[in-house]
Amino acid sequence: MKLLETNRCFEGVWQRYSHVSALCQCEMTFSVYLPPGCESHSGAMAPGDRKPALLWLSGLTCTDQNFVQKAHAAAAASAAGCILLVPDTSPRGLNIDGEDERYDLGSGAGFYVDATESPWRDGYQMFSYITEEFLTLVAEQLPVSLEHLGVAGHSMGGHGALIMALKRPDLFRSVSAFAPICEPSKCDWGQRAFSAYLGSDQAEWAEYDACSLIRQGARGPGRIRVEQGDADDFLEAGQLRPESLQAVCEDAGIELEYQLREGYDHSYFFIQTFIAGHLGYHLVQLKHPATGDASALQTGLASR
Amino acid sequence: MKLLETNRCFEGVWQRYSHVSALCQCEMTFSVYLPPGCESHSGAMAPGDRKPALLWLSGLTCTDQNFVQKAHAAAAASAAGCILLVPDTSPRGLNIDGEDERYDLGSGAGFYVDATESPWRDGYQMFSYITEEFLTLVAEQLPVSLEHLGVAGHSMGGHGALIMALKRPDLFRSVSAFAPICEPSKCDWGQRAFSAYLGSDQAEWAEYDACSLIRQGARGPGRIRVEQGDADDFLEAGQLRPESLQAVCEDAGIELEYQLREGYDHSYFFIQTFIAGHLGYHLVQLKHPATGDASALQTGLASR
Numbered sequence: 139m140k141l142l143e144t145n146r147c148f149e150g151v152w153q154r155y156s157h158v159s160a161l162c163q164c165e166m167t168f169s170v171y172l173p174p175g176c177e178s179h180s181g182a183m184a185p186g187d188r189k190p191a192l193l194w195l196s197g198l199t200c201t202d203q204n205f206v207q208k209a210h211a212a213a214a215a216s217a218a219g220c221i222l223l224v225p226d227t228s229p230r231g232l233n234i235d236g237e238d239e240r241y242d243l244g245s246g247a248g249f250y251v252d253a254t255e256s257p258w259r260d261g262y263q264m265f266s267y268i269t270e271e272f273l274t275l276v277a278e279q280l281p282v283s284l285e286h287l288g289v290a291g292h293s294m295g296g297h298g299a300l301i302m303a304l305k306r307p308d309l310f311r312s313v314s315a316f317a318p319i320c321e322p323s324k325c326d327w328g329q330r331a332f333s334a335y336l337g338s339d340q341a342e343w344a345e346y347d348a349c350s351l352i353r354q355g356a357r358g359p360g361r362i363r364v365e366q367g368d369a370d371d372f373l374e375a376g377q378l379r380p381e382s383l384q385a386v387c388e389d390a391g392i393e394l395e396y397q398l399r400e401g402y403d404h405s406y407f408f409i410q411t412f413i414a415g416h417l418g419y420h421l422v423q424l425k426h427p428a429t430g431d432a433s434a435l436q437t438g439l440a441s442r
Numbered sequence: 443m444k445l446l447e448t449n450r451c452f453e454g455v456w457q458r459y460s461h462v463s464a465l466c467q468c469e470m471t472f473s474v475y476l477p478p479g480c481e482s483h484s485g486a487m488a489p490g491d492r493k494p495a496l497l498w499l500s501g502l503t504c505t506d507q508n509f510v511q512k513a514h515a516a517a518a519a520s521a522a523g524c525i526l527l528v529p530d531t532s533p534r535g536l537n538i539d540g541e542d543e544r545y546d547l548g549s550g551a552g553f554y555v556d557a558t559e560s561p562w563r564d565g566y567q568m569f570s571y572i573t574e575e576f577l578t579l580v581a582e583q584l585p586v587s588l589e590h591l592g593v594a595g596h597s598m599g600g601h602g603a604l605i606m607a608l609k610r611p612d613l614f615r616s617v618s619a620f621a622p623i624c625e626p627s628k629c630d631w632g633q634r635a636f637s638a639y640l641g642s643d644q645a646e647w648a649e650y651d652a653c654s655l656i657r658q659g660a661r662g663p664g665r666i667r668v669e670q671g672d673a674d675d676f677l678e679a680g681q682l683r684p685e686s687l688q689a690v691c692e693d694a695g696i697e698l699e700y701q702l703r704e705g706y707d708h709s710y711f712f713i714q715t716f717i718a719g720h721l722g723y724h725l726v727q728l729k730h731p732a733t734g735d736a737s738a739l740q741t742g743l744a745s746r
Binding site: 145146147148149152207208210212213367369401402403405406407408410411 | 449450452453512514671705706710715
């Protein structure tokens with residue numbers, strides 16, 4: 139992997155890298171935040187030197203940079219000693235017909251699925267790219283503890299976080315989401331993307347729909363936290379459907395901490411307000427021995 | 443003034459407005475952060491309901507949005523009950539020949555001076571626009587206490603903050619800057635801009651050069667805080683010249699808190715790391731009766 143940029147921030151460092159992805163068939167860019175004490179990680183790493191990490195999955199139209207610039211997560215990650223892993227949201231520049239025509243399909247809109255339909259299947263393999271290629275790479279090259287890994291995301295990335303945690307509880311020990319697309323099979327965004335990437339067989343869709351996965355028995359790490367603004371236009375428009383997630387979690391006995399926040403919208407202004415609380419939530423569950431008082435982070439900053 | 447956008451953030455609200463500026467001869471856009479408790483300010487306002495405010499001046503190429511998105515200032519402003527005022531950095535769309543040719547002249551590069559030279563003098567009146575037109579407007583329309591007003595900025599905006607505080611200590615009770623252009627008369631950026639906006643008479647330049655103003659007797663609010671990264675490329679290139687500011691402050695008996703930060707560069711990653719500390723620094727000096735424990739903000743978050 140190739141280091142593109144490095145910026146000191148809260149005594150740690152934001153770094154941006156690129157690497158050639160076999161699964162995405164292109165050069166992929168990602169960002170990481172390394173908290174103080176793990177910028178220099180060359181040479182052998184003892185398991186105890188590895189840090190807990192939160193994988194962040196971004197929403198439609200985003201690159202890795204939206205979270206880096208706008209989520210204001212570095213202060214809390216620095217204080218807690220947590221690595222942040224921020225991949226891109228799709229392959230780039232594959233020259234697939236129509237890949238740049240719509241904001242909700244193709245570039246910036248990978249939906250965290252492995253496409254089975256032509257022409258998308260060559261490259262649009264975001265589920266496997268992230269859970270296999272990307273995480274393997276960063277665990278090899280950076281002091282990430284794969285035994286202390288959580289996943290969170292926003293909107294399309296909230297959907298991604300939910301399905302990754304439900305399908306790969308061996309990999310992710312905690313999960314949370316901001317304004318996630320809870321039931322993509324039943325909303326316009328999801329139906330368009332799944333039709334294109336997965337074809338018309340809705341049994342295939344169920345493999346990448348959090349509500350369907352739970353109905354079929356998936357349980358993930360056992361708890362889910364969802365933050366949702368009540369002034370979110372996409373909630374009103376029926377794209378997010380948290381009520382479906384609430385219903386299936388109740389049926390399945392999954393503890394869902396659903397926080398409806400008065401006056402907040404779908405933007406990163408909403409995310410930045412509650413990101414420190416989410417980081418604390420993850421760290422409490424990840425139980426890394428070197429983590430400080432994560433519960434204080436969870437309650438103290440979350441309630442601001 | 444016309445409300446363009448509003449986003450809830452840390453229980454307060456970021457708002458973006460436009461208004462027609464007589465001095466800039468165009469529509470100007472700005473942003474404000476209103477902390478919790480002052481979003482509804484219609485009707486009569488008792489003086490006690492007005493909040494302390496920090497005016498932020500941005501650097502070259504910026505609009506109001508860079509600070510809003512990247513400085514991560516809302517958490518601290520919310521906690522402290524402080525309004526943030528974020529104007530643009532130049533007039534826009536005046537159709538002056540060459541206004542969009544260079545990043546360091548014209549659009550995005552007003553340098554906070556009142557231009558005297560043609561063609562810039564029609565519109566490039568940023569010193570008077572901000573200290574008179576803009577502040578008068580926001581004090582009329584928003585619960586800003588002009589008796590509790592500080593000024594801060596970054597790079598070109600750090601220069602702006604220094605000269606505004608030095609020239610108008612009646613208006614600004616506190617001043618700080620991140621990586622300011624301390625002596626524009628002696629660096630490439632300043633010489634190019636001042637030649638264009640003010641002509642060749644260096645006596646005119648001295649009116650907008652912090653070091654010259656101090657040499658001529660200006661004292662401002664009496665204290666100055668400057669944050670500077672030691673990995674800042676523009677420091678190395680001689681554009682910033684903090685050593686000149688240190689020398690003139692020492693001669694003049696002005697208390698300069700100069701913080702050189704190891705490993706930090708010129709970016710908003712640097713600003714976000716130390717912005718809470720600056721906010722605390724201002725609030726301690728502004729002494730608004732409703733301010734909480736500003737000294738804790740100053741020391742606690744600044745040292746992270």
